[in-house]
Amino acid sequence: MNLIFLGPPGAGKGTVAQQVTEKLGVVQISTGDLLRAAVRAGSELGVKAKGYMDAGELVPDDLVIALLKERIARPDCERGAIMDGFPRTIPQAEALEKAEVPVDRVINFNLPDDVIIHRLSGRRVHRSSGAIYSINSDGVPQPGPDVNPDDLYQRDDDKPEAIRNRLVVYRKQTEPLIDFYRQRGLLSDIDAAQPLEGMISDTLAATGSQG
Ligand code: AP5
Numbered sequence: 001m002n003l004i005f006l007g008p009p010g011a012g013k014g015t016v017a018q019q020v021t022e023k024l025g026v027v028q029i030s031t032g033d034l035l036r037a038a039v040r041a042g043s044e045l046g047v048k049a050k051g052y053m054d055a056g057e058l059v060p061d062d063l064v065i066a067l068l069k070e071r072i073a074r075p076d077c078e079r080g081a082i083m084d085g086f087p088r089t090i091p092q093a094e095a096l097e098k099a100e101v102p103v104d105r106v107i108n109f110n111l112p113d114d115v116i117i118h119r120l121s122g123r124r125v126h127r128s129s130g131a132i133y134s135i136n137s138d139g140v141p142q143p144g145p146d147v148n149p150d151d152l153y154q155r156d157d158d159k160p161e162a163i164r165n166r167l168v169v170y171r172k173q174t175e176p177l178i179d180f181y182r183q184r185g186l187l188s189d190i191d192a193a194q195p196l197e198g199m200i201s202d203t204l205a206a207t208g209s210q211g
Contacts, residue, residue: 001026001080002102003207004087006177007109009166010120011192012199015132015140016109017084019200024209026080029071031064031088033130036155038067054156056165058088058173065095072101080104088174093181106181107203109192113167120163124152139195 001024005013017028035053038046045067049059058064068086071077087093096103111119122136126147133152134140143152157166181187188206192199 001104001207003080003082004103004106004181005082005084005109006106006174006181007190007192008111008113008116008170008174009163010116010123011109011111012119012196013084013109015196016199016203017082018132019196020203021082023204024080024082024207026082027076028082028084029068029077029086030084031068031086032084034067034071035059035064054162056157056162056169058169061089061091061095064088065092068092068096069099087177090176090180093177103181103186105188105207106177106186107206108178108181108187108189109199110189111192115193116167117160117163120158121160123158124154127151127153139197 003024003026005017007013014028014030014032017030021028035046035049039050039053040046045063048063052059064086068083072081072083087096118136119134122134124133124135124143125131126133126143128151131141131143133143143149156162178187190199190202190206194202
């Protein structure tokens with residue numbers, strides 16, 4: 001089963017993906033995580049991507065499409081994948097179709113801008129595992145006593161200026177994908193303003209799995 005998680009920054013795509021992959025027997029492919037790993041490694045891709053990411057701009061389509069195609073061809077994706085944050089533009093979605101990657105469902109996370117800003121400002125990420133936490137303590141996973149607070153960091157693009165730009169970029173370049181996938185009968189809308197448990201069960205229900 002291949003799923004696409006679509007929605008604005010901070011809507012909870014990564015959090016829900018981390019909670020449902022095991023249940024669905026699929027892997028999570030976050031193009032954001034792959035790009036951040038490339039930046040950390042200082043690879044050619046990372047050097048090219050860093051400026052765009054820090055400013056909240058999208059990384060050019062050709063780079064991200066190549067990255068996704070390479071990742072989804074690996075054996076661990078045989079049973080399926082959650083594409084978290086890909087596609088982000090119409091050309092990316094068309095490239096997925098051209099590559100004949102089947103898409104079973106597109107989960108569209110809906111969330112108002114004020115909640116997005118609140119969530120992104122409170123997000124903290126665990127450096128080595130990539131686990132997503134929040135300092136807002138509102139019903140999402142919290143770091144356990146085994147987690148060293150020094151290992152938690154705030155993403156560079158979670159600063160106010162970059163958040164504002166990411167929202168503009170989302171509306172302009174990514175939102176058109178809602179109609180693209182609705183026209184194909186693949187879209188399921190999820191209320192992302194509800195508590196995490198509800199988001200998880202709505203996502204599982206949309207995929208035809210038990211909540
Ligand atoms: P990426 O890493 O994909 O960022 P994003 O799409 O902006 O999404 P986020 O990771 O910010 O949010 P999320 O929806 O996963 O929310 P999360 O679960 O963390 O991309 C980063 C950058 O990489 C892009 O700007 C671009 O430059 C580049 N890039 C990536 N893919 C690309 C592509 N395909 N093409 C071109 N460029 C690309 O949750 C957020 C917070 O809210 C957390 O603290 C969480 O604990 C909390 N939370 C979650 N759910 C709830 C809830 N129900 N209630 C309360 N709090 C909640």
